[in-house]
Amino acid sequence: MSVTANIKPSKAVDRVAIRSWKNPILLGVLALFAVVVFALLGPSGDATFRISQDSDVWQVPNLVLPTKVFGIVVALLCVGLAVTAYRQMKQEGRIAKWVTMAFAVVFVVGLLVWIIGGTKTQNITLVGLFTGAMLITTPLVFGSLSGVLCERSGVVNIAIEGQLLAGAFTAALVASITQNAFAGLLAAAVAGMLVSFLLAAFSIKYVVNQIIVGVVLNVLVSGLTGFLFEKIMKTKVDGVTIYNQPVHLPDLPIPFLSEIPILGPMLFRQSIIGYLMLILVAAIWFGLFRTRWGLRIRAVGEHPKAADTVGINVNRTRFLNVLAGGAIAGVGGAYFTLVAVSSFSKDMTGGLGFIALAALIFGRWNPIGAALAALLFGVAGNLQSILSLAGTPIDGQFLAMLPYALTILAVSGFVGKSRAPAADGEPYIKG
Template identity: 55%
Template sequence: MTTTPATAVVSDGQRTVTVVSWKTTIVFAVFTVLFALLPLLAPRRGESAFRLAAGGDAIQLADLVLPADGTAWFAVVVMALVTVAAAFFTTRGRRTPLWLTAVFGVVLVIGFLAWASAGATLPVVSLLAGSIALATPLVFGALGGVIGERVGVVNIAIEGQLLAGAFSAAVASSLTGSPWAGLVAAMVAGVLVGLVLSVFAITYYVNQVIVGVVLNVLVIGLTTFLYRQVLVPNSDTLNSPELFRTVSIPLLSEIPIIGPVLFRQSVIVYVMFLAVFLVWYGMYRTRWGLRLRAVGEHPQAADTVGIKVARTRYVNMMLAGAVAGMGGAFYTLVSVPAFNREMTAGAGFIALAAVIFGKWDPLRATLAALLFGFATNLQGILSVIGSPVPSQFMLMLPYLVTIFAVAGVVGRSRPPAASGVPYVKS
């Protein structure tokens, strides 16, 4: 097994040792070389136009026109400089700053988009707004995963919670004619899946990963059976949900670029914004968050100070299920006007990757989910504008981004110490 070379820096004063890995520098170098092959082996003549305004914007920004090959080579140069800077920080015993990684990523994306959209117009607003929409269920799923692992339970059942939420939302909204009833039903379905996981993992000490996988398979089988036997014959009454409509926030929605992207969305997207803030604030600024993290890090110590470990895990796993269930509601109340079997298509596992990528932090996991949503939407946009990038590569793009993010950007990360470990009170 090979290991990434690292530099150890020792401080004689307090005898602290800092190990700085070369992983980020190596990944930067590899991606710089690979990206340079695009304009070298497949040069693209012409210009790329970036459309910065939507059709109904009060303020119409002019298109940003860039030379395709020139922008790609400029991106290669900047990426090479960032790689050198990362190597410099590593040789000095310092970690590569996050802003430097962000610069590398942004330049890579702009350079690739300019190369791929040569001779066409790329709708930037649609690309970003669609990315947020596609990332919404991933964000809800990632938040549920963060809450679960922070309290000490590995929530592999995110996929099942999303699918159960989508099914319940479709049925409840169809029966009541209210999307809000569908949203509540999705939360209840997520809670039930989380409760089943909790019973086996917390009370009976069953391996949490195995229980999560079994629950995913169970929900897939159950919803597929009900879809064929119940929803298909009664689609008009049970699978015709009332949808959430797009809501534009006055004034804010008229801000160029930002307005259409953030403030012309459905209600569930706005709920997602609120959920991210509440989970972050609650986790780091409230007694609830302190107890949650204590149980996930050292349940024995938490127990000695009077925190009921089992009850804390049960409550938070049901909360995590409710949050993930809202993500499932997005599929049938916003994205698609009907439930289809296995319509989540593995989004729960991408959300789980976002949890790891985000180092079990709600804000970082949200950013990771947004990155995956951007990669997914990009494949559709480039196909529409007729990009020469092979469709097979575009289908791989979200997963390539996942591998790059987890392998190159995250580096070493430590999950909560008691995550996945049953607590047996002595």
């Protein structure tokens, strides 16, 4: 009995010790923000969301929401969910996932209605918002998937920016020379692999600091593509820059599915790169978490020494994963020049490789989570552009900053645990 008596208090102490009040405090602060801004200071009038375009086969009526009333409802829901989170933490020592997810959805919808209701036009086209966001989201997803493959095996891929840029340049050059977009797509994958080969060789074989190698490769690719752009792509023949006129990949709408409001134009009216993105997200998630291959990769990223003892070649696994990640990022770079725009320009990726790293962290090193985080970043970026033209009660730079602030909160643990693979960034020396 004395042993039992000694064990029970220790368990109780452990339960108290692991309680974290960061999440209830954060939800409480956001709920107070909702009460003051959405309910008390919310603009009058209606917020109109146009779901269908005039050319759509299926016409869906506009969604009209009274801004003030909706703000009050959102504020009450946020307060209720914040109180629920506090009670669950006090009684059970944890918050149910549905509470955090419900709060996030309600708050984001309330924020969007408040922003739209405060603009001069008081309306927004959801189809344009999400389809425009895909121009940013697609390369972000490819970059974040590259990071997932690398970091799950224990290699930090800071060179995503360089891989995207190399893919964009090579795709434009090869597609211009061959007048074949698919040749440019294949060349982009090879270019991404070449950059990742340097990353793998220096960081895995020669045990150079992975962060330093990644930064150096980004600078190298930026300088090299800029030099070749000036010396080759700007060369004119009969007044035409023939080496910077890539053939585009056509859109391939899927019958019936492409006519679904919002989702149709966003997901099923894509080029082959867009469809490849959807396939890769599902395939990499399934491979990592449902196959022996994925188990080996995760073992190498979490505990390489243990993986080595059961016969897994740690460094070879890492090398192959880094090469595969480079190929994926290269294809994502090809999206810039074969789909999004009609030519290559210096440093046209604009730092999206670093944003892909943020999406990777926010998505908790999960392919689906990283893709959803990339979509959030894309929507925020496109929303900033749309609202800057419509007139909004808040500065557009705040909207651009919001996803990165959420990433910081995710890393710091305010929105749940976010832990990188245990051996991420640590070189493995056998012996």
